[in-house]
Amino acid sequence: MQHSINTDPLFVAVESDSLTRADIAGLIAGRLAAIRVPGLLSAARCHAITAALADAPMDRYDESRVFPVVAKFGPAINDHRAAGELRDDYWDAARVADKVWTTLGLPDSPRELCLAAFRSAWPDVAPGRRQGREMHVGIVREINAGLQVHFDDAVREYAGRLLDGDVVAQLAFNIYIRVPPAGGETVLWRRRWQPGDEERRIPGGYGFDESVTVDSQSLTLRPTLGEGFLFDPRHYHTVRPATDGRRISIGCFVGLTDDGRLALWS
Numbered sequence: 001m002q003h004s005i006n007t008d009p010l011f012v013a014v015e016s017d018s019l020t021r022a023d024i025a026g027l028i029a030g031r032l033a034a035i036r037v038p039g040l041l042s043a044a045r046c047h048a049i050t051a052a053l054a055d056a057p058m059d060r061y062d063e064s065r066v067f068p069v070v071a072k073f074g075p076a077i078n079d080h081r082a083a084g085e086l087r088d089d090y091w092d093a094a095r096v097a098d099k100v101w102t103t104l105g106l107p108d109s110p111r112e113l114c115l116a117a118f119r120s121a122w123p124d125v126a127p128g129r130r131q132g133r134e135m136h137v138g139i140v141r142e143i144n145a146g147l148q149v150h151f152d153d154a155v156r157e158y159a160g161r162l163l164d165g166d167v168v169a170q171l172a173f174n175i176y177i178r179v180p181p182a183g184g185e186t187v188l189w190r191r192r193w194q195p196g197d198e199e200r201r202i203p204g205g206y207g208f209d210e211s212v213t214v215d216s217q218s219l220t221l222r223p224t225l226g227e228g229f230l231f232d233p234r235h236y237h238t239v240r241p242a243t244d245g246r247r248i249s250i251g252c253f254v255g256l257t258d259d260g261r262l263a264l265w266s
């Protein structure tokens, strides 16, 4: 295969009919940059979920940290973090989200949609556990105005103690249940955090000035309706603003634990 000396041929996205064990392993091993599963959910199921969500009370990520604003349904661990620990109000928010979801009249919960995407590829998949309790799985997010360039790494953010099991690799998973006609791309860079990047942190934010990614190879995904997307979130990534329409996803983090299981959390 011909490739430029400046291009890593392993930093590519593969497309598949479903998630497979080989592709998930390839992603963790660094043989792939991302896995795309077009049509993981049918358009009809996506429409049913977004229609039901129209009546659901969405809240927002902590606006002092997450700007532009991101609407969400269900807790996000990083909104409940203090000094590298998960605060107790995470569990209250998880209970409320589960309860409200049952009133929406939908057959599947975000947790079940996330677990189902992995089950045939990796039967040993379950919600992660923290101090014996099951983590919440499946956050609904409406990211219309985009995200800051950031990375996600629970080992770094929680000093390796988020889950009871030892997480040896982390992936991020999203299913796009409403996609904008323009904008809303996910961009992934072949670059991980380095200590010097702290100088480029956005004051008060969760992300970095985009200059941290300069000269790094990138991959741009234009999400399609019902598509599943799995990647290693230690690579810097962002979401571009939707220039028209709404961009709604259901997602979770996925950890490979040292016993070979997949543990999910949101």
Ligand SMILES: O=C(O)CCC(=O)C(=O)O
Pocket: 143, 147, 152, 172, 173, 174, 186, 233, 237, 238, 239, 249, 251
């Ligand atoms: O919505 C996306 O495509 C990516 C969102 C994100 O930052 C993540 O899942 O870690």
Ligand SMILES: [Fe+2]
Pocket: 150, 151, 152, 172, 233, 237
């Ligand atoms: Fe992220």
